[in-house]
Amino acid sequence: MFRHTKHLQFEAKPEKPDALYAAKLQELIGGAYGEMTVTMQYLFQGWNCRVEGKYKDMILDVATEEIGHVEMLATMVARLLEGAPDDVMAKAVKDPAVGAVVGGMNPQQAIVSGGGAVLADSGATPWNGKYIVASGNLMADFYANVAAEAQGRLQTARLYNMTDDPGVKAMLKFNLARDTVHQNQWLAAIEQLKEDGLEGPIVPNALFDEENQEHSRTHWHLSDGTQAQDGPWAQGIAPDGVHQLEFLADPAPLGGPASAPPPPDHLYGTKAAGHGGEGSAKGPSGAPNKSMGDKIKDTFS
């Protein structure tokens, strides 16, 4: 259960209205990496967390803070739009300087929200429930959280450079600071998961014995840049401390040709007469895979 105060976590007062900037700021509200995303991602992770105690408590603290960030941004947008949408639009056709502003405005902030924020990004695409993930695996989710905070802080920094308004900059400085601490916190939590023996660096920390070992350490060189072999991703011990990485300079496909079995008549797929169904799940697998690599290289090059 939640409680609310109308006092903002941090002040959100622009020096003066700026409808152009209000349109861009939507990215931090309803963008794929905006505050709405981290709010809902952390809430669902907290509710979905199966480890009572410090992890769950921390997730829910941060989640609760993030709702307040949406609030700060929505308030800022409303103030940046003060007086603007209507008057500006009326003057726009006559005065190019005003017209320029109109061009960059979000018309829905006027027509739909009456001078307020919408739940969409800077391209007017509505926020979407698929932006969040709460998998129940804390390592997978903390990786996602680091990524979300990193993209979020990057976008905030870019927007910080697109305004001179001291009030806006003051608020964004606070947001940058919170993104810094949250990035640090998720990075620390990743280390803690390993230290507590709950998860390893590779998600999930399971099935390594079953997986195809010869394929869990090779870099397949499939583009033409020759320098991919120069990084630590193609040689030496992997970050998991287990796998010995290797560079495959000229890899050949390991499987047979991709084909699909003939469909049942009543689906009206086009099929050749007498097609034997090499790709059939039921049928025999045909020629052995042995010399396939060589054969492929011939046909491929």
Next chain:
Amino acid sequence: MFRHTKHLQFEAKPEKPDALYAAKLQELIGGAYGEMTVTMQYLFQGWNCRVEGKYKDMILDVATEEIGHVEMLATMVARLLEGAPDDVMAKAVKDPAVGAVVGGMNPQQAIVSGGGAVLADSGATPWNGKYIVASGNLMADFYANVAAEAQGRLQTARLYNMTDDPGVKAMLKFNLARDTVHQNQWLAAIEQLKEDGLEGPIVPNALFDEENQEHSRTHWHLSDGTQAQDGPWAQGIAPDGVHQLEFLADPAPLGGPASAPPPPDHLYGTKAAGHGGEGSAKGPSGAPNKSMGDKIKDTFS
């Protein structure tokens, strides 16, 4: 520019058809963390990469491999659907065992694709361009890539446990292995970026001086679990090696009340008579913030 061989990177032959499983496997094709996502994410990152050489070459090698994973999964789905959609559906009403299968089938694999894969997830939601990110900042993007591979391997592992088909399991073992190596590779690349002095652990590696320093190290305790203070995210030196983390047990809001200025008349927003516009961007900021923390705690609790 690309070239293609019909030979699959790895064999994709189920022992027998299984329409139920074909529906679930869609998650690995068109899900938010499926192979389509990593394909397009890495391609756009490679094209958007401003550092010629080992990073760009590595990204494009992996990107090119991933297109082939979509191909393997699409082939597997077609073979799992062999003979199934049509015949099964005809028998479904009479035979509950068959009907059970129908219930879990993806009707669009029959009606729309005629026994093949669709570009959607296991909930039939179509794949979406917002699933990918290519920010131009390699650290931000490599964090996102670790997260994508982690969620992807987790989902593959879950699906691995939902089938007994040896052919399907053989292919998924290969996929698990590739997800393992790719997770390792992005983790290694993150370290390399730091070692090369291109980026630091916090994204972006800039604006630290400008950001609000007192707020870049505090954990705000806003939920009621008391154990959030027990983790490394609330004390000690942060992973960035700079910030000293701190636990704020009873934080108070720093901003004034969230209000919005009155809208222009022609937008027909509801407004009270004589509303002075406390939240106005233009107006004076009113009462000082000094004792606000105390005041809030009163009204809040």
Next chain:
Amino acid sequence: MFRHTKHLQFEAKPEKPDALYAAKLQELIGGAYGEMTVTMQYLFQGWNCRVEGKYKDMILDVATEEIGHVEMLATMVARLLEGAPDDVMAKAVKDPAVGAVVGGMNPQQAIVSGGGAVLADSGATPWNGKYIVASGNLMADFYANVAAEAQGRLQTARLYNMTDDPGVKAMLKFNLARDTVHQNQWLAAIEQLKEDGLEGPIVPNALFDEENQEHSRTHWHLSDGTQAQDGPWAQGIAPDGVHQLEFLADPAPLGGPASAPPPPDHLYGTKAAGHGGEGSAKGPSGAPNKSMGDKIKDTFS
């Protein structure tokens, strides 16, 4: 700013797991009229509200409560899925009774969320920012809120009848009760807006003089049911107390033919030689509209 307690507003304990029902319950979380919608709709309305005082306070009280409803439902879903997704799926092919359950399950609750809720509806469509509205006009928004609570309570009632689990029913009874009080509250708030002289029954309470008076009171009879004239919507004084409603039994179009002007050459639209552009914005309007009604009736019937 928000604070949170892990204690739920009301208990969410099912008597036993039920994965089938967990899939359906998603409608109340991420459906177009689920709890996520009312949460975000009321939050944005509260932040966008330009009338300080009782209206704003009430909106934000209810908004804050609704976040807790998402929390209750997400918790209930996780508990309904206990043990289920994995084991059930393994047995499904062999046992039709189990298979039946699988058919109705949401595979993403297992594959993506690991036994938890997703931010989507019962058809697996993700929640979308376009489901909410916060127009700044309180009457328009309160009408939308009544509608949202009505659809929400209706869906809750339908779901209440689809389970026998006493724990689920106990929680849904609470939800039904909250939906009842909220419907009542928005209805009361509508009356209060009128009483306070802030808005009239028709939104927006403006432009009546400018609008085309002869057309603001007529019911156009365009389908073939003859009983549309028997309701209060086609006769007597309208709810706004001003307009005298009237039934137009055989209405004729008032405008000229719909045509579009020829496009510029460089857009390569198909156009006839010598087309004069009857529909042109620039050109003369051609034949007068006078006898158009008669003409239309001829060509139309």
Next chain:
Amino acid sequence: MFRHTKHLQFEAKPEKPDALYAAKLQELIGGAYGEMTVTMQYLFQGWNCRVEGKYKDMILDVATEEIGHVEMLATMVARLLEGAPDDVMAKAVKDPAVGAVVGGMNPQQAIVSGGGAVLADSGATPWNGKYIVASGNLMADFYANVAAEAQGRLQTARLYNMTDDPGVKAMLKFNLARDTVHQNQWLAAIEQLKEDGLEGPIVPNALFDEENQEHSRTHWHLSDGTQAQDGPWAQGIAPDGVHQLEFLADPAPLGGPASAPPPPDHLYGTKAAGHGGEGSAKGPSGAPNKSMGDKIKDTFS
């Protein structure tokens, strides 16, 4: 079955082209509350209506009229774009006044539609089937219809103030008038449903005995504004004539802590050793709820 005349319900002739305005007008075509929404909402409600006679006839009359409104707006957009997209764009880089127009244009009206309307809103978001509702419960649906007409008329009024073109204003006056009469009609239909004894004011008119009576009349005060208690939503008899509303000034959660049961091993969720599953659906419910309110207040504040 439908029939059509090319004569518009009302004239749609702008005095001169205005590509900027054509972009904004899309909100009334493909916006969440545009004419496409009411068209499809009323059609599906009419087809889904189980009460033959005056209600069904009225719904289908209005639905049929609304298709013609989409037609009027699409025609208006094509005429507003006359000559514009192409020529304007060519001049835009050189002349800022023209460039301003380009900035606010919808590029898809040129590139995709060749100088015509698209089925999207003023933010270029495509229209979506989730915008409509047809629940089969007429009271719920008529509430939704009032809300749709209110938002629609509000947006039309805002757009009316953003143009000086007499031809556009003439058409919008007609649209405003039709929105007025339709709002009145749905309000009248709501009263008629009650008078006919088909539905009560609260949707659905059922389950009141089963719902949790003590919770169907209380306003939970969860934000910090103190004036929420001053409205009719927190005191007196509710609009349903049954419930006595009450203001809960300091409400405490009624449920236990939100927790989720441990997931099955094969889903690879992170879990602590020996976690007993307090939130389990199977397990005992643990400590009684009695003194929970007090306990919460302690931990919460």
Next chain:
Amino acid sequence: MFRHTKHLQFEAKPEKPDALYAAKLQELIGGAYGEMTVTMQYLFQGWNCRVEGKYKDMILDVATEEIGHVEMLATMVARLLEGAPDDVMAKAVKDPAVGAVVGGMNPQQAIVSGGGAVLADSGATPWNGKYIVASGNLMADFYANVAAEAQGRLQTARLYNMTDDPGVKAMLKFNLARDTVHQNQWLAAIEQLKEDGLEGPIVPNALFDEENQEHSRTHWHLSDGTQAQDGPWAQGIAPDGVHQLEFLADPAPLGGPASAPPPPDHLYGTKAAGHGGEGSAKGPSGAPNKSMGDKIKDTFS
């Protein structure tokens, strides 16, 4: 403007309810190639048509018919759901035969629509405005219409084979017939456009002189199947009667390496020290393209 009769274009009476089939039939209502798509596509094409006369009249005749097809299908769905959603669901857990049905049901047809159709497809994905196109170029649009009718008839035929209900089959026979005539009509209209000299077979019938002639007739062989050269698409005169098609057996890229210029500092993209910007729009183009083909083949194979 439109008029409506409640009489259906063709009877829509199933012999008995079938909730499973009602879920599948949604594909023909709200699928990407369902009746909603052709309705809106033809309406927008008709309104956007710049050639008054036979083409426009024909388009609008067919468009108007299609609205009635949505009506027939929505009616059929409601009747197929008679009695079903509620009772069936209650019995489902106990009886596997019933449970099988539940698994394949669309829960939103019960929870959201109360036993009626939704505006979504058989995977519960809502219909979307991007499914339609009305480009203003009649040849482009008629090609799209043939494609839509072909996919639509194919899906109808597949659904025809998934039921034994004589009432459903009778209606689908009518639908198949209408899809046949409409496919024929759009094919005929394509020929007529050519005969009338309005458009040629290649869209748009322009810019052939400007386009890169050596590249407008070659098939690039980039996959490994060797039989692509055996079709009329790789040899002989093209359908446009102008181009001589040719098979390029071993094509090499014509462009330089894909690179992106360094971003401005304030966007915080990762960049190497001293990167000269080979890909820069401003900079010199570097090495000539002459021997690039050879070079590529070396690095590529």
Next chain:
Amino acid sequence: MFRHTKHLQFEAKPEKPDALYAAKLQELIGGAYGEMTVTMQYLFQGWNCRVEGKYKDMILDVATEEIGHVEMLATMVARLLEGAPDDVMAKAVKDPAVGAVVGGMNPQQAIVSGGGAVLADSGATPWNGKYIVASGNLMADFYANVAAEAQGRLQTARLYNMTDDPGVKAMLKFNLARDTVHQNQWLAAIEQLKEDGLEGPIVPNALFDEENQEHSRTHWHLSDGTQAQDGPWAQGIAPDGVHQLEFLADPAPLGGPASAPPPPDHLYGTKAAGHGGEGSAKGPSGAPNKSMGDKIKDTFS
């Protein structure tokens, strides 16, 4: 499996940056008919193709080429954005000429992609998996491919006229040429399918005997333009060589009234007392259809 070279299929070097144009060019990347669509459509068609040999080989050749077109366009966008997003935005408020550019820019190309392309269209709508179709029926799919290439070339031609940059025009000339050859190729493939006896002109080439013959050849005249009868779609032998087309000047509905059966009580749909369920699937069909045509005409006109 795929391989990649960084060398572009054709050069993508603008003479100078142009952020405005970069925004529009997104339509060719992520639009419904952009290069992403044809890439994924042809890949899935190739993988789903059940006819080994020339058809499958050709589809996969073209599919592989198209990935390289996305690459060319993404590279072009990055170069068009060189230096632009950041500096331009900083100057925009002061200088109207610059502001005009800002208005037409895609803010996400700066904020999200850091000066690169996004996977969205010119209206910032993300690309969507529903844009593609791979039905397994080659005739249906080839029709869709012709339509896609036609719309794609049309949009390319429109964009070709919106720039003067010689580098951009050079690349678009190449794209126009490739669209020409691909349109020709799919048209040739359609003829080849018929020649090979695999499919007829009407999709699917089946069920003609079952369909309602009297309805598979009539044009229903439902709009008021009288010239629809003048085309080959309303008279003579149809393109399939079988049907004799006919113009129905005054068609009457063939079905009874659209009604829906009463819903089960527990869904709380509104229903009249004693409603007998004329539309019921179970019930008697009521009055015969015989004289319905006449009756309808009465009520309809």
